[in-house]
Amino acid sequence: MAYLSGKTAIVTGAAQGLGQAFAERLAAEGAAVAICDIQPGVMAVGSAIAATGADVLCQTFDITDVSACRSFVAATTARFGRLDILVNNAAVWRSTPVTDPWDKALADFDAVMDVNVKAAMVMCRLAVPHMIAAGGGDIVNISTDYVLPKRRDGVNAPDTDLYNASKWALNGLTDGGAQALAPHNIRMNSLCMGPTDTEMLRALFRPGGKLAHLGGPDGPPPEVIAGFMDPADIAGLLIDLMKDGRTGENIGIWAGQTIELGPRKRWDVRMRERADFTGQPLRDFGPPPWSDAPEPVWSLAVGQPTE
Ligand SMILES: NC(=O)c1ccc[n+]([C@@H]2O[C@H](COP(=O)([O-])OP(=O)(O)OC[C@H]3O[C@@H](n4cnc5c(N)ncnc54)[C@H](O)[C@@H]3O)[C@@H](O)[C@H]2O)c1
DSSP states (O other): TTTTEEEEEEEEEEESSHHHHHHHHHHHHEEEEEEEEEEEHHHHHHHHTTTTTOEEEEEOOOOTTTHHHHHHHHHHOOOSSOOOOEOOOOOOOOOOOOTOOHHHHHHHHHHHHIIIIIHHHHHHHHHHHHHHHTTOOEEEEOOOOGOOOOTTTTTTOOOOOOHHHHHHHHHHHHHHHHHHHHHEEEEEEEEEEOOOOHHHHTTTSSSTSSTTTOOBTSSSOOHHHTTSOOOOHHHHHHHHHHHOOSSEEEEEOOOTTTOOOOOOOOHHHHHHHHHHHTOOOOOOSSSSSTTTSOOSSSGGGSSOOOO
């Protein structure tokens, strides 16, 4: 029996790129998948996944529309009877020089935060009651390596402050959510990847894009593409993460390096890593605040046998 057989997963922003890869892999592992995107192309992705024999629910709507999110989660649980996995993947990137005109800066802030942060919060809030009812679950926020200590020059580029801020805000959701949800056997982690071969990244290399000077009319040259990671490999790590059972971590995934979870980090070590990044002095945070909570011993709440 497939690992996720009988389980249900939601993936937002699944019309292309990483979201599509996550949906395809979750379905291949046996999960019923509910996918959504603002782009109607998500329907073709859903049809292709359904053609493999998987159960698929597909909707086109704007993830910033709270009532549409509500209807989507309701439709998912009505159709599949449960919800076990949520992948908050939908996001937008905008070039946001700090010298932008006032009105543009305010509009960009709202647009980026509404999709990248608020929608993730809304989807979490909608999903959690169903996960508790299912005996547990996994929430995975899709972040970026910008939130982790640098491993090479060239990341954390200028004109990206609002996108970065949105992903740092996801840290708070992941960290606080993981602690609050641990007693319910719900884990929350972030996947924090570097350059991955998707439309979001390729668009930066086209005329008008932030990295247009490195690309051409067709986007990045082959030698640059060769350095990108494959969304399918990141999707493989998503499954590894669920089997692993850890919670509250920002999992770093760096181009050119082995794509792996790495050793688990204790809560206090994770905090220290962030302190390092911001240049603050290290201090001992003591044991994790949920150390009295039962340790999730199985890989994935949704992997537990059901009645
Ligand atoms: N590609 C990379 O190099 C990279 C690196 C780090 C993090 N990420 C993150 O990975 C995730 C997936 O990005 P991607 O690279 O596949 O980009 P992408 O642009 O190809 O895919 C993002 C998807 O989100 C959808 N979306 C955007 N706004 C939406 C809205 N309002 N409502 C519904 N759907 C909406 C888009 O239509 C698109 O299908 C994002 O969270 C992104 O920030 C990507």
